[in-house]
Amino acid sequence: MSNQRRNFLRSALAGAALLACASLPAHADTLADIQRNGTLRVAVPQDFPPFGSVGTDLKPQGYDIDTAALIARELGVKVELIPVTSTNRIPFLTTGKADLVISSLGKNAERELVIDFSDAYAPFFNGVFGPEDAAVATVADLDGKTVGVTRGSVEDLELSKIASDKVTIRRFEDNNATISAYLTGQVQFIATGNVVAAAVNDLTKLRRLSAKFLIKNSPCYVGVAKGQSALLTRVNEIIAKAKTDGSLEAVSQRWLKAPLPADL
Amino acid sequence: MAYQFDFAPVLAHTDLLLQGAAATLGLTAAGAVLGIALGVLGAICRAWRIQPFSAAFGVYVEAIRNTPFLVQLFFIFFGLPALGVKLSGWEASILAMVINLGAYSTEIIRAGIEATPHGQMEAAASLALNRAQTFVYVVLRPALARVWPALVSQVIIVMLGSAVCSQIAAEELTFAANFIQSRNFRAFETFFLATALYFAMALLVRQLLMRLGQRFIVGRPR
Amino acid sequence: MFVQFTTWDIVRNLLEGGKWTLALSLIAFVLGGTAGLLVLFLRMARNRVAQALAKGYIELFQGTPLLMQLFIVFFGLPLAGIDVSPWLAAALGLTLFTSAYLAEIWRGCVESVPRGQWEASASLALGFTQQMRHVILPQALRVAIAPTVGFSVQVVKGTAVTSIIGFTELTKTGSMLANATFQPFLVFGLVAAGYFALCYPLSLYAKSLERKFHVAR
Structure with missing residues (x-):
C-alpha cells in the first residue's frame, strides 16, 4: 500500500474515531512523574497464575505482582496495581493510564513497534x-x-x-x-x-x-511506553540488580518453585 | 515520542477480520432461523396454554432471560461433555445462540399472538378455513408482522452478543480482533475496525431482515 | 502457591462483585433513562435534522457492541487528550447504550397512542413539548412500563462488559475466581445464581405490570 494511501486511511479512520489528534499529549518523562507522585502504576494480570491471580481477598498476587513491588521499592515509591486482561493491558500503557505493564509479556518484532521491552525478568517454563x-x-x-x-x-x-x-x-x-x-x-x-x-x-x-x-524457554519482559528511555534504563538497572542480589531468585522460588536460570 | 496510530499492521490481517465477520454472520443466520423457529413453537405453547409444554417453556424463558449468555455458553461447552455430549466451539456457539434467542423470541411472539383479536379466529372459522390455514394466516403471520421489528432488534442483540463466543475459541469477529491485537499490540486500531465491521453488519442485517419481513410477512394482505 | 478458597470465600467475593453490578446498573438506568427521554424528544420532533440525528444515534449505539463503545470512550478519548476516569467512562458508555435502546422502545409506545390524540391536542394550540408532556407521554407511559422494566434485565447483564475498563463486577469476579480456584462449575453456577437473583424480581415485576395494564385496558 502506498504511503499516501496509508496516511489517508490513517487520518480518515482516526478522524472518524472523533479524535482531535492522532497522538497522545507527549508525557515528557514518566520516570520524573513517578517520582513526583510517589506512585508506580503497574498493569498486572489476575487471570494468569502463577504470574498473576487473586488471593481470597481478591487482591492480585503472583510473580508479576512481586516484581512490580520490587521495582517500586527500588524506585522508593508506592506501587499501585491495575488488574488487566490480555485485551486491555497494552491500551492501559499506551494511554498513560499505567506506567509499566508487568503481565508475563513475550516479545516479537511486531510488538516491539508499539511498546519497548525491558531485559527479561522472568523465565517461563x-x-x-x-x-x-x-x-x-x-x-x-x-x-x-x-x-x-x-x-x-x-x-x-x-x-x-x-x-x-x-x-x-x-x-x-x-x-x-x-x-x-x-x-x-x-x-x-x-x-x-x-x-x-x-x-x-x-x-x-x-x-x-x-x-x-x-517449549523453548521463552522469557517474559516488562513493557514500557515508547519514548520513555529514562524509565526503561532505570527498570533495566533494577532488574539487573535483582538478578544478582537474590531478590528475583526469591520471587522465582516462591512462585515457580524453581531457581532462576543462569542465562536469563 | 507519543503513541502513533498505525492501521497498517491491522489491515495486513484484513482476511482474518473478514473471515471473522463472515463467521459472525453465519452464527447469526443459524441462530436466527432456528431461534425464531423455537420461539414460534414456544409462543404457541405459551399463548394457548398447551400443558405441560407451556409450563416447561415458562421455566426455560425465565432461566435464559435472567442469566448471562456467557454462563449459558460455558454450560453448553464445558458442562455437556459430563453428560456425554461433546460439541465443538461452533456447535456450542450456535446451540447457545438458538437457546438464547429462542427464549426472547418466545416472549416477543407470544405478545404478538395474544394481541390477535378473538374476532379474527371466529371470522376464520366462518370462512371454513381449516386449522392449519387458520393458524398460518390468522394467527402466525399477523403476530409475526406485529412484532417483526422487535424480533429483528433481538437478532441484532444476539449477533453483538456472539462476541462472547470468542472465549471458547470460536473464531468469529471478536476472536479475530483479539487474535490480531495479541500479535501486534494494536488494540485500539483493531477494535476500532472491528467496531466498524459490527456496525456495518448490524445495519446490513437490519435492512435485510426488515425487507424480508416486508416481503414475506407484513406485505401481503392480512 | 495456589491459595485454597472455601466456598464462603467464593460467595463472599461474588457478593462484593454483585454490589458493583448493582451500582453500575442503577447508574445506567437513571442516566440512560434521562438521556433516552431526550433522544425520544429529538426522534419525535418535527425538525428533520433533529430526527435524523436521533435516528443516527440510535442506529450507532444499538449497532455496535457495548464492550467496544466502552473501549473507545476509555482508551480513545485519552488519545485525543481528554482524560477519562473509569467511572466517567462507564457512566458515559452505559448511558449511550441504555438511552439508544430506551428511546427506541419508547418511540414504539408513543406511536401506539392514537393519532387523534395528537390532532386533538394540536387543536388546543399546545406546542410539541406541551403535547408530549400533558397528552402523549402519560398515555404512552402505561404501555412503556413493562418493556422498560424488561429491558432493565438486559442492562443488568450488560454491565458485565465494564470489566474491560477495570470494574470488578459480578462476571469479572467470577472469572478471577475461576482462574484462581480452577472450579469453574461452582463459580459460574454461583455467578448465574447471582444474576438470576438480581434479574428475576425485575422480570416478575415487569410481568405483573403487563398484566395490570391488560386489565386496565
Whole structure:
C-alpha cells in the first residue's frame, strides 16, 4: 500500500474515531512523574497464575505482582496495581493510564513497534501437556491433534511459531477456559506453564496432565511506553540488580518453585 | 515520542477480520432461523396454554432471560461433555445462540399472538378455513408482522452478543480482533475496525431482515 | 502457591462483585433513562435534522457492541487528550447504550397512542413539548412500563462488559475466581445464581405490570 494511501486511511479512520489528534499529549518523562507522585502504576494480570491471580481477598498476587513491588521499592515509591486482561493491558500503557505493564509479556518484532521491552525478568517454563498414554514427544507428533492454549500468552506465541499447519490450535480467552477445555476433553493437549499443570493435577483428578515436551524457554519482559528511555534504563538497572542480589531468585522460588536460570 | 496510530499492521490481517465477520454472520443466520423457529413453537405453547409444554417453556424463558449468555455458553461447552455430549466451539456457539434467542423470541411472539383479536379466529372459522390455514394466516403471520421489528432488534442483540463466543475459541469477529491485537499490540486500531465491521453488519442485517419481513410477512394482505 | 478458597470465600467475593453490578446498573438506568427521554424528544420532533440525528444515534449505539463503545470512550478519548476516569467512562458508555435502546422502545409506545390524540391536542394550540408532556407521554407511559422494566434485565447483564475498563463486577469476579480456584462449575453456577437473583424480581415485576395494564385496558 502506498504511503499516501496509508496516511489517508490513517487520518480518515482516526478522524472518524472523533479524535482531535492522532497522538497522545507527549508525557515528557514518566520516570520524573513517578517520582513526583510517589506512585508506580503497574498493569498486572489476575487471570494468569502463577504470574498473576487473586488471593481470597481478591487482591492480585503472583510473580508479576512481586516484581512490580520490587521495582517500586527500588524506585522508593508506592506501587499501585491495575488488574488487566490480555485485551486491555497494552491500551492501559499506551494511554498513560499505567506506567509499566508487568503481565508475563513475550516479545516479537511486531510488538516491539508499539511498546519497548525491558531485559527479561522472568523465565517461563512452558510445555505441551496431555494424557499419560498419548505418544507425543516432539512438536511434529502433534500433527493432526488439537491443542488448547491461552490466547496471546507466551506459550501461544511460541507454539504458533513451531507448530505445523496440521496442528489445530484452539485459543481460549484465559487459563481457566484453556484448562477447562482439557479437563472436559474438548482439546487433546494444552500448552501451559509447568507450575500451572502441577497445580491443576493437585486440584483435580479428572484428567491428569502429563508433560509431553518442553517449549523453548521463552522469557517474559516488562513493557514500557515508547519514548520513555529514562524509565526503561532505570527498570533495566533494577532488574539487573535483582538478578544478582537474590531478590528475583526469591520471587522465582516462591512462585515457580524453581531457581532462576543462569542465562536469563 | 507519543503513541502513533498505525492501521497498517491491522489491515495486513484484513482476511482474518473478514473471515471473522463472515463467521459472525453465519452464527447469526443459524441462530436466527432456528431461534425464531423455537420461539414460534414456544409462543404457541405459551399463548394457548398447551400443558405441560407451556409450563416447561415458562421455566426455560425465565432461566435464559435472567442469566448471562456467557454462563449459558460455558454450560453448553464445558458442562455437556459430563453428560456425554461433546460439541465443538461452533456447535456450542450456535446451540447457545438458538437457546438464547429462542427464549426472547418466545416472549416477543407470544405478545404478538395474544394481541390477535378473538374476532379474527371466529371470522376464520366462518370462512371454513381449516386449522392449519387458520393458524398460518390468522394467527402466525399477523403476530409475526406485529412484532417483526422487535424480533429483528433481538437478532441484532444476539449477533453483538456472539462476541462472547470468542472465549471458547470460536473464531468469529471478536476472536479475530483479539487474535490480531495479541500479535501486534494494536488494540485500539483493531477494535476500532472491528467496531466498524459490527456496525456495518448490524445495519446490513437490519435492512435485510426488515425487507424480508416486508416481503414475506407484513406485505401481503392480512 | 495456589491459595485454597472455601466456598464462603467464593460467595463472599461474588457478593462484593454483585454490589458493583448493582451500582453500575442503577447508574445506567437513571442516566440512560434521562438521556433516552431526550433522544425520544429529538426522534419525535418535527425538525428533520433533529430526527435524523436521533435516528443516527440510535442506529450507532444499538449497532455496535457495548464492550467496544466502552473501549473507545476509555482508551480513545485519552488519545485525543481528554482524560477519562473509569467511572466517567462507564457512566458515559452505559448511558449511550441504555438511552439508544430506551428511546427506541419508547418511540414504539408513543406511536401506539392514537393519532387523534395528537390532532386533538394540536387543536388546543399546545406546542410539541406541551403535547408530549400533558397528552402523549402519560398515555404512552402505561404501555412503556413493562418493556422498560424488561429491558432493565438486559442492562443488568450488560454491565458485565465494564470489566474491560477495570470494574470488578459480578462476571469479572467470577472469572478471577475461576482462574484462581480452577472450579469453574461452582463459580459460574454461583455467578448465574447471582444474576438470576438480581434479574428475576425485575422480570416478575415487569410481568405483573403487563398484566395490570391488560386489565386496565
